Amino acid sequence: MSDRLTIALDAMGGDQAPRMVLRGANLARKRHPQVEFLVFGREQDVQPYLSKLKKLRQVTTLVHCDDVVSDSEKPSTALRNGRNSSMRQAIQAVRDGKADGVVSAGNTGALMAMSKMVLKMLPGIDRPAIASFFPTQVGESVMLDLGANVQCDAQNLVDFAILGNAFSRTVLGTMEPSYGLLNVGAEERKGHEALWEARDRLKELELPGRFHGFIEGDDIAKGTVDVIVTDGFTGNVALKAAEGTAKLISSYLRSTFKSSIFAQLGYLLARRAMQKLRKRTDPRRYNGAMFLGLNGIAVKSHGGTDPVGFANAIGVAVDLARGGFLDRIRADLGQLDRTAGPARNGNSSAQAVAG
Amino acid sequence: MSDRLTIALDAMGGDQAPRMVLRGANLARKRHPQVEFLVFGREQDVQPYLSKLKKLRQVTTLVHCDDVVSDSEKPSTALRNGRNSSMRQAIQAVRDGKADGVVSAGNTGALMAMSKMVLKMLPGIDRPAIASFFPTQVGESVMLDLGANVQCDAQNLVDFAILGNAFSRTVLGTMEPSYGLLNVGAEERKGHEALWEARDRLKELELPGRFHGFIEGDDIAKGTVDVIVTDGFTGNVALKAAEGTAKLISSYLRSTFKSSIFAQLGYLLARRAMQKLRKRTDPRRYNGAMFLGLNGIAVKSHGGTDPVGFANAIGVAVDLARGGFLDRIRADLGQLDRTAGPARNGNSSAQAVAG
Numbered sequence: 001m002s003d004r005l006t007i008a009l010d011a012m013g014g015d016q017a018p019r020m021v022l023r024g025a026n027l028a029r030k031r032h033p034q035v036e037f038l039v040f041g042r043e044q045d046v047q048p049y050l051s052k053l054k055k056l057r058q059v060t061t062l063v064h065c066d067d068v069v070s071d072s073e074k075p076s077t078a079l080r081n082g083r084n085s086s087m088r089q090a091i092q093a094v095r096d097g098k099a100d101g102v103v104s105a106g107n108t109g110a111l112m113a114m115s116k117m118v119l120k121m122l123p124g125i126d127r128p129a130i131a132s133f134f135p136t137q138v139g140e141s142v143m144l145d146l147g148a149n150v151q152c153d154a155q156n157l158v159d160f161a162i163l164g165n166a167f168s169r170t171v172l173g174t175m176e177p178s179y180g181l182l183n184v185g186a187e188e189r190k191g192h193e194a195l196w197e198a199r200d201r202l203k204e205l206e207l208p209g210r211f212h213g214f215i216e217g218d219d220i221a222k223g224t225v226d227v228i229v230t231d232g233f234t235g236n237v238a239l240k241a242a243e244g245t246a247k248l249i250s251s252y253l254r255s256t257f258k259s260s261i262f263a264q265l266g267y268l269l270a271r272r273a274m275q276k277l278r279k280r281t282d283p284r285r286y287n288g289a290m291f292l293g294l295n296g297i298a299v300k301s302h303g304g305t306d307p308v309g310f311a312n313a314i315g316v317a318v319d320l321a322r323g324g325f326l327d328r329i330r331a332d333l334g335q336l337d338r339t340a341g342p343a344r345n346g347n348s349s350a351q352a353v354a355g
Numbered sequence: 356m357s358d359r360l361t362i363a364l365d366a367m368g369g370d371q372a373p374r375m376v377l378r379g380a381n382l383a384r385k386r387h388p389q390v391e392f393l394v395f396g397r398e399q400d401v402q403p404y405l406s407k408l409k410k411l412r413q414v415t416t417l418v419h420c421d422d423v424v425s426d427s428e429k430p431s432t433a434l435r436n437g438r439n440s441s442m443r444q445a446i447q448a449v450r451d452g453k454a455d456g457v458v459s460a461g462n463t464g465a466l467m468a469m470s471k472m473v474l475k476m477l478p479g480i481d482r483p484a485i486a487s488f489f490p491t492q493v494g495e496s497v498m499l500d501l502g503a504n505v506q507c508d509a510q511n512l513v514d515f516a517i518l519g520n521a522f523s524r525t526v527l528g529t530m531e532p533s534y535g536l537l538n539v540g541a542e543e544r545k546g547h548e549a550l551w552e553a554r555d556r557l558k559e560l561e562l563p564g565r566f567h568g569f570i571e572g573d574d575i576a577k578g579t580v581d582v583i584v585t586d587g588f589t590g591n592v593a594l595k596a597a598e599g600t601a602k603l604i605s606s607y608l609r610s611t612f613k614s615s616i617f618a619q620l621g622y623l624l625a626r627r628a629m630q631k632l633r634k635r636t637d638p639r640r641y642n643g644a645m646f647l648g649l650n651g652i653a654v655k656s657h658g659g660t661d662p663v664g665f666a667n668a669i670g671v672a673v674d675l676a677r678g679g680f681l682d683r684i685r686a687d688l689g690q691l692d693r694t695a696g697p698a699r700n701g702n703s704s705a706q707a708v709a710g
Contacts, residue, residue: 136603150547184502184591192506192588217591217592217596218598221596221600222599233539233547233589237592238572238596239572241572241575241576241594241596242596242600244574244577244597245576245596248491249600249604253632256625260628262624262628263629265624266620269620269621271621273614273621276611277611281607
């Protein structure tokens, strides 16, 4: 791979698409001068925005697609009918080696199903997982799965640990990552059987870094481990519970600073520091959920994001591609020689969570 | 029941017991002048603190118990060996009609197992659930289960909805509570089968108030519903993820106000408002988890709390007793005529989460 990277963008996904997507690409262009874009979308909708962004135009190829996958579309319908959609074409560009990764802010379930069908899974991995960064007391952690797999068996959890571990080493640069299984207590027999079995297998596997065993919900923000492994149901609820709490405290804080003239003056004095805090806790900073386990790089942006958030999602794809995540995980999977492991559970009724 | 209430206290539970328990009782005495206390514990340990609190002594009867249930004890061991423990004796006081409710900051699993054995379940309810208040954008909600039942079937979830609904009407004073099932999306087929079945049954049951269907993790802090129903695994993780996030933002805020001289001055000006905010988000305010579904009132205080937090847990027991929660829920269960419902699942492998 040369220093240059190409990122495929689904211009039609997201509440404010395609304008938000193109403006986001333009911001990402400034941050990542080595990146070129392959933009997929309806020419008549995309061209008016692209033509206004002269510098972006110079590094962008627009590919016309007739169809758009709507947010309400079922993944199965999108798979059948969406062959000419911007989403599908963008994913195919990755499969065909024309792009190093794809970013879409469209229908999560459809993006997951299409990515799985077009890019296929990495050898030995059953299901893709959705992963994202979390801010913590000590830096950043990654958590997976955040909603791709509502029910998981022990082997799925082990796979997620392998994926998260490789991710942490390539993108977070943590060469000896600590990793743990999210549970309701640290003791031996807390939780359910899949967790106990996953713990026993992870103890045997000895991935790089340190296996912490079980962690609890408050360990996420504490930063107790670099990689938090959980099923998609629990991960999704934990992520959204944390987001809801952050919003609640922000609204408390706003009303606090409006509650008296002294508080208002205090806010004015502390304004610059507060702006830094706002920047630090800006949810756009953590936009860009990665689909790990696929034989290719696919990143899902939040549908309601703005250009700043979308540019961050592009940044995630760039980091994955530049860090050589796929090569690393392929090497890891080869070394683990998992073909010798227990027979795989054939159940793949993965159910994606539409964001 | 006269206006006077008696609360049984396990003086030996909690990191700072028995001092913390007695000081907490003394604070609660000031807030609830109609309450008397039955305090269970080792006389030689309790008496030195009680003798210093003259006014508390006037409304307190100390009952000596030789044994103490330790935090590390397994619930099964505590059941076998803890007959003369302060915890067991305090629970028995409720069963024998000597107290209107019991409060303990001791071993959660043991307290749950003993309460279930001694107080028994309400007719038609299979398992107790742990419930607690949550602050929201619009006030307060109650969530259950928070960890008593790691795996739940549809009927357990329905039972939790019935319990939470009665609770909301008696203690929160919300006569038409809204209630919802915690899931990973609002759509018909999100999540797993137990949730779909519970939703269908709740639609038929038509409890007082409004059934909202499925809610998501961010709806907890939004206050979308008054009663959040979930299994103990998900509820425990969501609760702790929210607590962890709140602590993370507090620590960000502290470092923000220290980051420059202007921010420090700003803090000084806004100090009174910030103190109100701190009061509002004080975790001690939400101390006191209720064990619902039992034929008696039992409240678990956080083991690491201080007298202020313990007094709040006592307040929760007082509110439950005074609000007539047990009468209300018995009337509800009678009206529902659940004996005509589907056969109960006999699986009661409830597993308590030690707090």
